Amino acid sequence: MPIGEIFRHDTIKKIILKYKTIWALGHAMALMGWDLETYMPQDGIKDRSEAFAELEALRQRLVKDPELEKLVNEAEKDSGSLNDYERGVVRVMKRTIRIAKAIPEELIRREAKVTSEATVVWKRAKSKANFDLFKPYLEQIVEIQREKAEKLGYEEHPYDALLDLYEEGLRTRDVEKIFNELVPATKKILEAIRSMGFYPSHHPLEDREYDIDAAQQLIRDILVGFEWPWNRGRVDESAHPFTIEMGVNDIRITVRYEGRDIKRAVYSLVHEYGHALYELQVDPRLAHTPIGGGVSMGIHEGQSRFWENIVGRGPWFIKWLKERLDKHIGYTKSYDPVEIYRYVNTVRPDLIRVDADEVTYNLHIYLRFDIEKKLIEGTLHPSEVPMYWDNKIEELLGVRPRNVAEGALQDIHWSHGSIGYFPTYTLGNVVAAAMWTRMGGPDSELLRKLKLRSIRNWLKERIHQWGATYAPKELLRRSLGVELTAKYLVEYLEWKYLELPNKLNEYIA
């Protein structure tokens, strides 16, 4: 590895050399995760779980190696003579070491034990729509997360410590500011959508069944259209689509074919493609270093949402998509492009987050953020969550769960101990809209002419190539000149849902 090209500082070189073992463990665990979801024989889960736990503990030990910390501190003291990449290495390592050292092994073990049981119980509780089964686990999980927040430390709000785990530097205050603007604006947009009647709440194509083989061909064709580098990546099937990165030349995505409503497979692919592209376009010279991958969940989600919603559900994508749908799925032929556009852009205030459209999605996230924040600050007790949820979702979206499976038990996240993760989804929408604005918004040539290669390069130059060189907020400031704000997202939604219907032909033609 010619690390000398950009990593010149001796101490940094030593850090990178030590880090390579940590990277290799991450590589192995990424493959183990991918295999678990794709090809692993069913009973392999027992061995796999034990191996995961061992390797994660080993990784922690390597991260906490006092020699590594000494090198990092040494490099930090000489910060003035480091370049941006080298400073990035120090920043990421300090953060990684700080988190590893803050959380005692005992707490990690307790969390692993509780959450592995909780995931099983959650599944049963959801299938029986019985919150009481899950309640004692949620109580323990909240308690553990609160302890974790105390161990990690925070300046303003204990929830900040948890947010930061998923999104470096994100604070409760940032998220509140975003939702304070986004929630009322979204409600207004939803009202206008209803009164205009252009965007349907349901489209007949959603009920159409498709042939799985044909859909597999369609997915391959879309990726070929995206110039997917088959020598550096794969596409497989899994129950829940995901992207995994095992190195700059091995990035894998998965899709799911449900046999009905083809747009679901298409857009989950385009979403994962956005994640994959980020990793594919990181500067290869950063490979195997602490800054060699995407910088945060939120920036990552920004890339996937940009491709899924802004490129893929935009008017500019419709002819390109319809051509391929017509070829492989056939029954789309009798629908004109405007109908296809309406089919992929239904807006339906409803109960289930994972089925939500790009307008209502953030309201689902707001609900979860609000509950998580209150659980962590202790102003809401786990036992109160179902009732609080039902009231709040009705207030936000005008729909009320018939049972707790459609309400507080719908997501797996809490059973995994993931509290503080949900806001990164909305952050993704915020980031995607900021990129859209900087790309030119409604007037973007790249989008209007669907110059896919130029779009990729635009993203590469501004965001992807840097990997984790800059912290998320700094990256947004440097590369897009934006702060964390809902402004661009609101403008994007207003344009797409209130203005565009009247001039759609200009964009689709």
Next chain:
Amino acid sequence: MPIGEIFRHDTIKKIILKYKTIWALGHAMALMGWDLETYMPQDGIKDRSEAFAELEALRQRLVKDPELEKLVNEAEKDSGSLNDYERGVVRVMKRTIRIAKAIPEELIRREAKVTSEATVVWKRAKSKANFDLFKPYLEQIVEIQREKAEKLGYEEHPYDALLDLYEEGLRTRDVEKIFNELVPATKKILEAIRSMGFYPSHHPLEDREYDIDAAQQLIRDILVGFEWPWNRGRVDESAHPFTIEMGVNDIRITVRYEGRDIKRAVYSLVHEYGHALYELQVDPRLAHTPIGGGVSMGIHEGQSRFWENIVGRGPWFIKWLKERLDKHIGYTKSYDPVEIYRYVNTVRPDLIRVDADEVTYNLHIYLRFDIEKKLIEGTLHPSEVPMYWDNKIEELLGVRPRNVAEGALQDIHWSHGSIGYFPTYTLGNVVAAAMWTRMGGPDSELLRKLKLRSIRNWLKERIHQWGATYAPKELLRRSLGVELTAKYLVEYLEWKYLELPNKLNEYIA
């Protein structure tokens, strides 16, 4: 893991706890190896190789952990109060630590560097049939292996040290004794086969092409017939079939479909099945411990050869196989069972080891053993290998390579640095024949009635369940009451090739 059931000694428990991390690394590397051969995107090899090297170095560090060694020595001192399993743990750990400590890191790095280049050069040299390209690499590899032998130490012959790496306790003397009996006996059998004329040197079915989809169905059907546990294993495709074990509940085999001569796919499957069955039947209570897998290459190969040759190419297997061939491949229908038996039992003295039948195979191994031994003791120089090879193979089999690609460059092993590995193939045949004898030989009810489940149980009780509890020679002595000798293999070959043709109908009917 209820290790208390069989591992009661406190020090042993501590060893097993420490070993679990080493096991987990092995699990990850096994998956990385499997993926490399099956699904990894082409350019992923760079990341994969770097990760392998890092994790292997990490594994070495963990094996050489002084605390682990202290525990092992402590347990050894208290040997009298250990049960057989616990003594097995001590034996395997002592051996693993001894090997890791003997070979200096510098030598490992040098070997890794030379062999990774050598593998590429070997491929080119073979394709150009030009030994000179490969010669300097073979010289370095032999030199490194000689150094390794000195570091490892030996009592009688430096080659012993290398043999022991692949087969615990195997000595040059053992292998010589086997071949001293086996080589002349094989030559006699070959002569008799030629004069009897029953076993063909070529069968017309070898030229028949088959449909890959149909062959995949056939392979699945054979595995279903073997009651393959799909919840604990997989079958995939790869260029070179192999078996890999990632834990007691995750064992994977691969097959290869060449489109011609269906027996090649069938018997490579049956061979790998034999390997897989060994791992599938290890006592699950030994999982994640140093004795939780097959004990050695030779015993492992014994299992695969037993299934491939003794079960699969035996007269007892023909009707079972023909039923499935007829169903999926079709053109076998016009051949009677005796013809199918002759088709799967061609005997052809020829040049290429991997294409050799069970009679001539050991002569190929003898040639390699003879050359390796001389290279290591320094009585043959790498530059002399091609000529020596050609003369020797002509003397053994009556055929002479037209070029070095058919001779000394045919195998990949030396380019990998594997010197001392080949004899385990013949050891496998020796072990398989000993098992056959103990199972009842020609009169075995289990074989004659093809009681597959009983055969599996027989193997499980005597060999498989023990994992690496007993060293190979001890296992053979305890479970089969045999020493390492070619006696049973010669008896088996004489029975099958000289006696059986006259009473084949008794066995096939």
